[in-house]
Amino acid sequence: MEYRPRLDEEEYNLITDHRALKKECEEIGIPIEDINHYWHKGKHFSIHAKKEGISINKLRDKVIKEMNKHSPSYPKIKRKKSKDSHLLVIDPADIHIGKLATSFETGEEYNSQIAVKRVKEGVEGILNKAQGFNIDQILFIGGNDILHIDVPSRKTTSGTPQDTDGMWYDNFLTAKKLYVDILEILLDIADVRFVYNPSNHDYVSGFMLSDSIKSWFRKCDNITFDCSIAHRKGYKYGKNLIGTTHGDGAKQADLPLIMANEFSKWWAETEHRYVYTHHIHHKTSKDYHGITVESLRSPSGSDSWHHRNGYGVGGIKAVEGFIHSKKHGQIARLTHIF
Numbered sequence: 001m002e003y004r005p006r007l008d009e010e011e012y013n014l015i016t017d018h019r020a021l022k023k024e025c026e027e028i029g030i031p032i033e034d035i036n037h038y039w040h041k042g043k044h045f046s047i048h049a050k051k052e053g054i055s056i057n058k059l060r061d062k063v064i065k066e067m068n069k070h071s072p073s074y075p076k077i078k079r080k081k082s083k084d085s086h087l088l089v090i091d092p093a094d095i096h097i098g099k100l101a102t103s104f105e106t107g108e109e110y111n112s113q114i115a116v117k118r119v120k121e122g123v124e125g126i127l128n129k130a131q132g133f134n135i136d137q138i139l140f141i142g143g144n145d146i147l148h149i150d151v152p153s154r155k156t157t158s159g160t161p162q163d164t165d166g167m168w169y170d171n172f173l174t175a176k177k178l179y180v181d182i183l184e185i186l187l188d189i190a191d192v193r194f195v196y197n198p199s200n201h202d203y204v205s206g207f208m209l210s211d212s213i214k215s216w217f218r219k220c221d222n223i224t225f226d227c228s229i230a231h232r233k234g235y236k237y238g239k240n241l242i243g244t245t246h247g248d249g250a251k252q253a254d255l256p257l258i259m260a261n262e263f264s265k266w267w268a269e270t271e272h273r274y275v276y277t278h279h280i281h282h283k284t285s286k287d288y289h290g291i292t293v294e295s296l297r298s299p300s301g302s303d304s305w306h307h308r309n310g311y312g313v314g315g316i317k318a319v320e321g322f323i324h325s326k327k328h329g330q331i332a333r334l335t336h337i338f
Contacts, residue, residue, distance in 0.1 A: 074220035079191065085136035086331075087237045087324040088190070090126055091244075092119045093141070093278040094298035096201065097178070098148035098171040100163040101301040110301030111165040116178050118299040118338055122319025123182050125336030127189065133323050133332070138192045139235055140183065142210055144246050144278040146175050147202035157203040163303050172205060179213050183223065192223040195233045197278065199246040234263040238326025241270040247279035247295060256288040272329025276322075282315050292330075296320050299338060 025032045101110035148171070150157040154164045166174075186192050196210035210227040217223050226233055232245040232255075243259045250258055255275050260267045267273065273291040281298040297318040306312050316337055323332035 071219055072216070074187070074217070074222070076221040077187070077191075079136065082134055082136060084134055085326065086133045087137045087139060087240070087242075087326075088126075088130050088133070088135045089139045089141070089242065089276070089322040089324065090123060090186070090319075091141040091144075091276055091278075091296055091321065092122060092299065092319045093296040094145045094281055094300055095119055095175075096145050096148040096298075096300040097175045098162075098164050098166055098168070099300055099303055100165040101303045101307075105304055106302050106307040108301045110303070112171055112174055115300065116174060118317070119178060119319060120182070122299055122336040122338075123185070126319060126321035126334045127185075129334040129336075130321065130323060135190045137237065138186050138190045139237070139242065140186060140192055140194050141197060141244050141276065142179060142194055142213070143197040143199055143206050145199045145201040145206070146179075146209060147171055147205050150202045150205050156201045158200065162201075163305075168205070172209060175209055176212055176216075179209075180216055183213070183217065187220070187222050193235060194223060194225045194227070195235060195244055196225075196227045197233065197244055197246045198229055198231055199279070200248045232258065232262060234259070234266060236266045236270065237324055239269075239271045240324050240326070240329055241266045241273040241291075242324070243273075243275040245275065245277055247277035252277065252284075252286070252293050252295075253288075255293050256291045259291060272324075274322075274330060281312050297335070 021035070022032055025035065095115050097112050097115045099110055099115070101108055103109050147168075149155060149162050149164055149168060151159075152168050154168075155161050165171075183192060183194065194210075194213065196207070199206055202209075207227075207229060210225075214225040214227050217225075226235075231249050232243060235242045235244075241259070241263060243255070243263065245255070255277075259273070259275060267290075275291065275293045277293065277295045278298075280295055281300070283295060283297055285292065285294040297316055297320055299317050299319050301317065302312040302315075318335050318337045320336075321334040322330050323334065325331045
C-alpha cells in the first residue's frame with residue numbers, strides 16, 4: 001500500500017491555487033507558463049502575464065464567439081407594401097416592475113407578476129382592437145419607469161426610498177423577458193421601431209435594459225432602435241411627427257417650441273404633430289399651435305406613499321395605443337383598461 005504523507009495547510013493551499021490558476025488560464029486563453037505573478041482569492045484572480053500572452057484581438061474574437069452562441073437569429077420577413085397603411089403606436093407607460101402595493105393598505109395589489117400580466121394583456125388588447133386597420137409599422141415606446149428602482153438599496157436614481165417587490169436583478173431580468181416576448185409578438189405583425197425614453201425612477205438601469213434589448217435583436221432586420229440617452233425622441237411617419245418623452249423634465253407648455261427646434265426638418269415636412277408624455281400616470285391632452293401634447297395612463301397600482309397622499313386613487317389603470325394615418329394623423333385611440 002502506497003504511503004502518502006499528510007499535507008500541511010500551506011502545501012494544500014499551494015496545490016489548490018495552482019489548479020485554480022490552470023483552470024483560469026484555460027478559460028481566458030493564456031498559457032500558464034506566461035504568468036509572471038498573480039493574486040487569487042475565492043473566485044477572483046488578478047493576473048500579470050508576459051507581453052507575448054493573449055492579444056486584444058484574440059480576446060475580442062473570443063468574446064464575439066461566445067456572444068454569437070447566445071444571440072438569437074431572426075429570419076428576415078418580407079412585407080407587402082400597401083397604400084392604405086397605418087402606424088400603430090403601443091406605449092405601455094410607467095410599468096414600474098418591482099413596485100409593491102398591498103390591498104390591506106391601498107385597496108389593490110401590485111407587484112412584478114401583476115405588472116407583467118397587465119402589460120402582456122394590455123398589448124394583446126391593443127392588437128385586438130387594431131385588427132380593422134392595415135398596420136405596416138409599429139412604434140413601440142420603451143423605458144418610462146419600466147423599472148421601479150435604480151440601486152440595490154431600493155431607491156430611485158435620485159435616492160428616494162421605495163416599497164419594492166423582489167430583488168433588483170430579478171426585476172431587471174423580468175423586464176428584459178417582458179420586452180423580448182412583446183417585441184417577438186409585434187414582429188409577426190409589422191416592422192417595429194423601438195424608442196427608449198429615459199426616466200426618473202431608473203435613469204441608469206433603464207438605459208442598460210434598453211441596450212440589452214437592442215443587443216438581443218441585433219440579428220433581426222425587421223426592428224430598429226433609438227436607445228440614445230436623449231430625453232426627447234422624434235419619429236416621422238408620412239405627414240406625422242411623433243415625439244415622446246418621459247415628462248419629468250421640460251414643462252408641457254414648452255414642449256411644442258422645443259420639438260419645433262429639435263426636430264425642425266421633420267416639423268417642416270409634417271402637418272400632424274404629437275408628443276406622448278408619461279410620468280403622471282393619468283390622462284391629459286391639450287392642443288397647442290401645430291401640435292398636440294398628450295399624457296398616458298399607467299397599468300401600475302398606487303403604492304403606500306401615493307395612496308397616503310391621494311395620488312392616483314380611483315384613477316384608470318390602462319395600457320394605451322394609437323393609430324396614425326399617413327395623411328390624416330392620429331385617427332384612433334385604443335385603450336385596454338384593467
